[in-house]
Structures are given as C-alpha cells and as structure tokens.
Amino acid sequence: MSDVLFLGLAVFDHAFMRYALIAGTAVALACGLVGYLMVLRGQVFMGDAMGHVAFTGALASLAFGLDARLGLFVACVAVGLVLAGMGDRGRAGDTETGIVFSWVLGLGVLLLSVVASSGGAGGAAGARVLFGSILGLDAARTTWAVAIAAAVVIALIAIARPLLFATLDEAVAAARGVPVRLLGFAFLAIVGIAAAEAAQVVGALLLLGLLATPGGTAWRLTTSPYAGLAVSAAAAVASTWAGLLLSFEVPSLPPSVAIIVVASALYAGATLLDRVRAR
C-alpha cells in the first residue's frame, strides 16, 4: 500500500531513511505529548536543562566506554527525579533547575575534554550526542527507540488527566486525593526519558526544540487541554517528517536542524494566527 502511495519517492528506498522516519515518528509523538504538559506546567526551562543533562550523561558513558544511550537515560531520569525532589510538591522551580543545569553542564565540559583527549571514536561519538544521529539508526536501535517512546506515550496518557488537575488546580486536586507530589515526580521522570529519546533524534543541543516548541504551538492554537495534547503531538510528528524529507532533498542540511526549523516555523505560524484571531 505504502509502496503505491509513495511510488517514486526515493526516500523510502533507503533503509536508513525508513528507520529514521519510524523512530522519528515515535519519538516525536512522545515529545509532543510531554512538551504540551511541560508548557502548561511552566517547566520549559527544565526541558532546556535536560538537554545539558543528556549531553553530560551520554559523555559519561563514552568516557567509561559504555553505550551512550545508557548514560543518556540514567542521567536524564535521575536528574528529573532530583529536580522533583528539590522543588515544592514535586515541581522544580527555576532556581533549582538553574543550579543543577550549570553544575551538570560543567561536568559535561569536563567529560568532553576526557573523551576528546582519549582520541579514537570518542570525538565522533561526542558529536553524535550533540547533534543527534537519527540517520545512523539500525533495526535494533530503531526498535528500542520505538519501544521506549511507546512506553512514554502510554504512561503519559495514563496520568494526563490527574496531572492536568494537579497542574491547574493543585489545592483542589490534593483535597480530592490526587497524589500531586507523586505525579510531579512521575512527570519529571517521563520528561527525562523523553529528553533522552529526543537527544537521539535532534541531539542534546537542539533537544528543547523538539520537546517544547510543538507544545508552544499547541498552547497558541487551542484552549482545550486534550486538544492541546493532540495538536502538540501532531506538530511534533509533522516537524519530524518534514524535517527528515527536507534534509533528504538538501543533503547539506542536517536533519536535526531541518526538524527544528520546521517546528519553529509552525510555532511562528501559530503565533501569527493567534494574533490575528485576537483582533
């Protein structure tokens, strides 16, 4: 079916592009859902910090000769939980985030010098961490990325409504027996996993663009929170597809940059639409 549909599109002749589209779609879905809730909860800065955590975590793994993804996930989830613990009721504030952010970034710079001075494949691996490696996926890596993204999507949908309640109306939610603090922890752990996934697609440097920009687009376009989740996920997937195709057509354009360019263009369009509607 898809062969007929996409007949003539050279994109699908290449296994690496198929893997990129499959993994990219799953990761974008997860990031879109997480991102909208991050925007509603005012935790975008937290997503930014996660980019640096992803960088440091992956480099730590490389410094010890391990798979970069191991450090990526461990560091992102651990820091997510630490931030939740530092904040009030499982919600990290800007101060806590900023302190952890700069400390982790410093650690990352140290590890970068360790990895770079060790020579060999370390430097190239470091670059992949920073800029993403979506076009370098094989079947096994794609399967892993999709499985983890699916787990994020399922977990987030399961907690979405009480999390929304706790976000918008903490005191009433707590009185109703919603585990506000526990949800805050769970959400930051999920943000950590989503950030680690996004780091593999667009890299640690641009991770925030895939995580938060679609959420911002949805925040501009709709005032219904459940529609917002759907719009955000759709914007993230659309950005990933368009970005991948764009970078396929323009070989000098790295896929991570193309994805972020499309995501930002969607946000700009949504902002413009919002302004026009407000008149």
Added chain:
Amino acid sequence: MSTPAAIRFRGVAAGWHDHAIWEHVDVEVRPGEFVAVLGPNGVGKSTFVKIVLGLVAPTAGEVRVLDVAPGAANRRIGYVPQRRNFDASVRVRGIDIVRLGLDGDRWGVPLPLPWTRARRREEDARVRRAIETVGASAFAERPIGEISGGEQQRLLIAQALVRDPELLVLDEPLDSLDLPSQAAIAALLGRICAEDGVTVLLVAHNVNPILAYLDRVVYLAHGGAASGTPAEVITAATLSRLYDTPMEVLHTADGHVVVVGQPEAPHGDAHAHLLR
C-alpha cells in the same frame, strides 16, 4: 436533632502538641446551614478548613464531617481554596477547569469512544448545569486567565458544585474581588444554600457581604470559639469575652456591622501564617 450534624467539633485544638493556634473549639453545623468562620488575620481560619477536609490533623478533640472522619467524605464536599487568580498565561477554558472537578481524579484521558458516549453526555450535562447555576455560561468557553477575578471565582464555585456536594467549603472566596462581585458571589452562595440545600462553610474576614444570608457564625479565637446566630455572637459582650479585650459592635443604618477594637492576632501569629 435526629439527623447528624454536617460538621461537629468537640474540644478541638490545632497547632503543635506544645503550641496551640486555637483550642477548646466546639462547633456544630446543621445540614443546610450557611456558616461563616470569622476572626482576625492569623487566627487559624484556614487551618480550621484544612481540619474539616482532613488535610491537617487536629492536636486534640473529636471532629466529624458529614458523620464520618474528616477526609473520608471529601467526594461529597466541594472545596474552593484560598488562591491567587489564574494569570493571563493560563490558556485553558473555564469549562475544562470545571470538568476537572468532576473527573480530574480519574486516570487516562477522555477519549471519544462509542461505548463511553452515554456517560460523556451525562457528564457534559452536569458540567453545563453547574456552569448555569453560577451564571457563567457566557464566559465558560474563554481561557480562564483572560476573564475577571469575579468570573473566575464563579467558575471555581461551579467546579466545586459539579459533583452535587452536600457541603461546600470556601476559603476567603470574596478576597481580592471588587465590591459588586463580592455582593454577587455572596448572593450566589446564599441561593445555592437556600435552594439546593447545600451546607455552606465560608471563611471570611469581613462579615458584611454575607451577613444577610448567614444562619450561623463561628468566631475563632486563641482560647476557643463563639458559635451561634450572628445576632447572638456579633455583640460587644460576646466578642469582648472571647478576645479578652474591650470590643464594640456598631450597626449602620444599611444593616452593616462594624466591629471596633479588632483584637491582635494571638501570639502564635507567625506560625499561624505558615499554616495558611
């Protein structure tokens, strides 16, 4: 006296084991009454509410709410906490905030699946009914951050009403509203109490906007509380005895009362603030 009290406090104290904010408080609220909890700032009025909801444990005494232990019947209680307003960045419709009062403690997300259609229709009707009750239909579809404080307060009351509670608990609901909005919200609460038979417990520091609707007031003080009809309690003799300082109650021609010689907050002032 066969029906159980909506709220019953017997010899209740709040604070820490060695430091009470208030103690020896006895209160009995009958079902369907409109009751105000009054007292100077820092006396622990919000703590009173949190004990009713089971969010804070009393240090002494016995509390029964809707004939069960506090916290055990919170599904039958609508709660409007003391709050700041939603700021303009909250781009979520009022109707969604109201709906969370109905289903916000359920896992998952509402999906438009065919087999949930009957339930969704029933829930939509309940949300709409609550919004109509508070007169918020005109602005319920707008982002809650973009409407006025009085309009937000109406929607928050709708959120508290959406499960048809037996008891409505409001912490300073008239705070930071302009005078016409205060009068309108007070009248709305009076109507909900009189027409729907909902027991209303309201914390306030100014009794005047709600005075006409009140069945009972509870004046909270460090050493205890005075409870009864406004005419019984808001008198120079009662308040002077309660706060152990000379106080006067003046009545204006338009039916307002002015309490002169507001007592200082008890010596636990700083701690009481922390608990709010």
